[in-house]
Amino acid sequence: MKLIFTLMPALALAACIEPPPPPPLTPNPPGSAYRALGTEPFWGLTIDERQMVFTQPDAQPVAQPTPKVIVGFAGEIYQTPRLNVNIVHAKCSDGMSDRTYPDKVQVAVDGRRFNGCGGV
Numbered sequence: 001m002k003l004i005f006t007l008m009p010a011l012a013l014a015a016c017i018e019p020p021p022p023p024p025l026t027p028n029p030p031g032s033a034y035r036a037l038g039t040e041p042f043w044g045l046t047i048d049e050r051q052m053v054f055t056q057p058d059a060q061p062v063a064q065p066t067p068k069v070i071v072g073f074a075g076e077i078y079q080t081p082r083l084n085v086n087i088v089h090a091k092c093s094d095g096m097s098d099r100t101y102p103d104k105v106q107v108a109v110d111g112r113r114f115n116g117c118g119g120v
Contacts, residue, residue: 036087036105038116039096045085045107045118052083054109062109075103084108092117 036045044055047066054062064080071077075087086106093100094117101117108114 034087034118036085036103036107036116036118037094038105038107038114039094041114043107043114043116045105045116047078047085052078052080052085054083054107082110087118 033046033048035047037043042057046053050066052064052066062082064083067078067080069076069078072086075089076085077087078085084107088104088106089102090104091100091102092104102119103117105116105118106113107116
């Protein structure tokens with residue numbers, strides 16, 4: 001009985017503390033595709049519920065089924081045998097325009113690394 005009275009103030013205080021907000025998911029609404037791009041060399045990436053597709057001019061697209069997202073400390077991570085995508089929620093400039101994007105995106109395609117911006 002003494003233990004119950006000792007724990008009651010701690011339990012009451014814990015009930016008043018709001019839980020932290022859930023981590024952000026992909027910034028696009030459900031059902032829409034996430035898009036990223038890069039320059040030098042030019043590339044594009046689209047992620048939807050079914051697949052991830054990496055494109056480059058004059059090259060065959062690389063498509064992989066969209067894996068379960070890993071919610072990291074700074075953003076989302078997608079890992080497949082051929083495509084690895086790391087989305088970091090930090091402002092990004094594509095280096096060729098005045099446009100600012102909400103995310104920095106790193107993509108590894110068959111071992112080659114590409115850096116760019118996303119959230120379009």
